[in-house]
Amino acid sequence: MRPRLALVPGEPAGVGPELCIRAMHQLDPMDAEIVVFGDRDTLARAAHAVGLPVAFAAAYEPHAPPGTIPLIEIPNAAVAAFGSPDPANAPAVIAALERAAAACIARQFDGLVTGPVHKASINEGGIAYSGTTGLLARQAGCEVVMMLANDIVRVALATTHLPLREVADAITPAGLERTLRILDAALRGEFGIAAPVVAVLGLNPHAGEAGHLGREEIEVIEPVLERLRGEGMVLHGPLPADTAFLPAKLEGFDAVLAMYHDQGLPVLKYSGFERAVNLTLGLPYPRVAVDHGTALDLAGKGTADPSSLMAAIATCTRLSRPRALARLQAGQA
Template sequence: MNASASSSPAPRRAGPIRIAITTGEPAGVGPELTAAALAGASAHWPDAQFVVLGDSALLEARAKAASVDWAAVLAHQPVQVEHVALATPAKPGKLDAANGRYVLALLDRAIDGALAGEFDAIVTAPLQKSTINDAGVPFTGHTEYLAERTHTRRVVMMLAGTGARPLRVALATTHLPLKDVSAALTVEGLVETLGIIDHDLRHHFGVRLPRILVTGLNPHAGENGYLGREEIDTISPALAAASAQGIDARGPYPADTLFQPRYLKDADCVLAMFHDQGLPVLKYATFGEGINVTLGLPIVRTSVDHGTALDLAGTGRADAGSLIAALDTAVSMARHRRAI
């Protein structure tokens, strides 16, 4: 476990890899994508079992909308449903604050099970933050909630594509107004973030010697101080400190030129300074097949790289590619974790 987590790592399980899936916002595409992704579970993941957390009737209805024979999936695939009742019936595309606490109940059940060693990993379908906030629960996002519930002081959001050499982009800050980013960047925080990335790439992704490329904050990486001093006063000292700890982190590089194949070909991850500096590039390159991974937790968590797609809910037109990739990654991370 990295130094940022105050809770103990989840116990290791024996037997088949067991993955909990939270089906997310009931008015969104999460339930039907779950059904579609699991239709061929035994062929895709022969060593895994899946526990779907959600309302049974909702899952059956949305599976039908996605042209999935849900009864056949439950009968012939390594899939079971743990029923959690909706607070009120859910209509596709129609948000209802009454179900905000239902969404949190799914997430809490998955987290508690993972911490207890019941699940090797959790995979989260998209939720709607506004629904939870409208239910009277202050909520910033999955990443922050997972950190709070697992008593982890610092976590790192990383989005990734799939493939033989996937593009991975981690964030030094997450859901902050742009005006607050500079003040949130510290030498200590960046060193800790780099340590988390290095640790998890080694232990959960099987990268033997991770190489991390780091962006600057300002245009042209500060232009030697003429366009800002964060690169000189904060980022460069953090890179020096990380290097002294044996972490191969390089930069700071101008973000507008870093995302080119000639720079990325030998990189295992890019650390961007803020949300919209790194993620537009990642999503442009991988949307529909990208995933979200929370690094630094005592448990394994992956998710899709898209939102609730309320306009597609119940239509059967939503693409399950990102959820399938998230399940792939969760199973792979669980395998690496067991091998440690």
Template sequence: MAVGPRLALVPGEPGSIGPELCVRLAQRGHGCRLTVLADPEHLYAAAQALNLPLRCKAAGDECAAGELAVIPFRAPMPMHPGHLVPANSAQVIAALQRAGQGCLQGEFDGMVTGPVHKAAVNAAGIAYVGTTELLAEQAGVPVVMMLATESLRVALVTTHLPLREVPDALSPALFERTLRIVRDDLRRRFGLIEPRLGVLGLNPHAGEDGVLGREEIDIMIPVMEKLRAEGFQLQGPLPADTAFIPARLAQCDVIVAMYHDQGLPVLKYSGFDNAVNITLGLPYPRVAVDHGTALDLAGTGRASDESLWQAVRLCRKLALQGATA
């Protein structure tokens, strides 16, 4: 009898490395009841290209090594590794929405997602910013993107925005909401009683007392003082160029960055193969791989499934933690 949490896995787009990563994952034990939402024919094609065994079974069936339980989402166009067909994008979005709905209704205890190519989805006429935003809209809750390795966590106040739009997006309400979500989910899902948040300033040198920008003075510090009075453990605003030194990181459970490329380059440098993307604030755990569609690797057999493996392992752990919280 299968044991462990029930997890939904959406591998991403046909033509990306997603299907072959699922095939590699099927060869490992993962300690959970995993259901893949994808086109079985694409999974079989990936298995044949990799020369690995695969048997697709009905959702809920017992699975051994080399087997996957699958909810079929048939793609209208054939899969060609390394090439994305926008006509297949609707299948991917439908699978994501189905997995999210299954989590909201208690069918699944958590969700793991592979890479999705934003340009291909939008080329199909589907308005899509990212899976994080899609799942947040479906659940009707504000969320925070946090990426993590074994040794570092980085949460983001703003995500997929052009850099010139970031200062205008950094409002007191958004900043406060982000800090609350990060603290609450680190407590609820990661078991940290009083998580320590290291908060980066927006500007170089954290604004240097207003000389290099006033966002720290006008927006960030008042919010942080308010939350400290409630018991939040906050450090900062910290200059981003020195926040990642070991002595500083030893004092923090998470670094909160103001924008995408402020914190993520350091995290990806520190452990790209082991990094995962966690959506905080959802009523269920969602963990994604921390890499793109890697079209240059699709079909070559060289793509590593380590990030997907780590995502499944962490989602399982978070689901178990949530069940006992």
């Protein structure tokens, strides 16, 4: 039972295309069927840059040689120069994401893996874009949670890309409850954890120190945790962020919920940046992304490390197996 995954390289001027080439050479074809949504010429030039052969197919071929890429072509408007994003290609970048995600919603694919995109170039191309997580959530019509993970820790976020001065106002009882429900459901459903244990960090230093360093823990966070504990969720906190990540404590947690981006992610990236992946919880399909940017300074040099993409594909393969089984049981090819 092999999941069928849609793979989107991301920004054509970044390292995404060459990482896809390396991945398609390294992957065991018995693990998953992978189809790339992207520009053929960009992928061919990326293969030349890394010194690997590439061939393209219109559909998945189980006995094709390594480096054969089943491709759903979404042409760029302009030739992508490595290291120099062209806003003219923004519509193709977005179209690849949307078409791949639509195919997952339609159950033609079991999961989605995405490479890094260049937000500034997309916005300069006339497309209002704040991130792929939000784009996929709007397309699917659902609420989502961003979680990053490696083999050491899973870190979900109550808020994502906000200026620090806006974080406290963004943490509301309704929003925090919604985030915890999505996180708990994903840990049970996608990760198969029967009774997940979640560490919830406080917002303020020392988790507010009984109100002396802020009252968000007392007035917002703790009441939500108490209510959800009453429903059976296992939630520890609010915990001081400076000690919650100690290895002895992490052993008892299935995930950590951080209140803002830089509260939790520096620890995760320090503990294993190359193996880290970015997951979007709450979508009707698994979506896993690399945990790095476009690395424009490395693009086209053939030196970019594919470890995060390989980890993203492996994670998405694992999470997509139940959907693949359901698709096969329903008689879908």
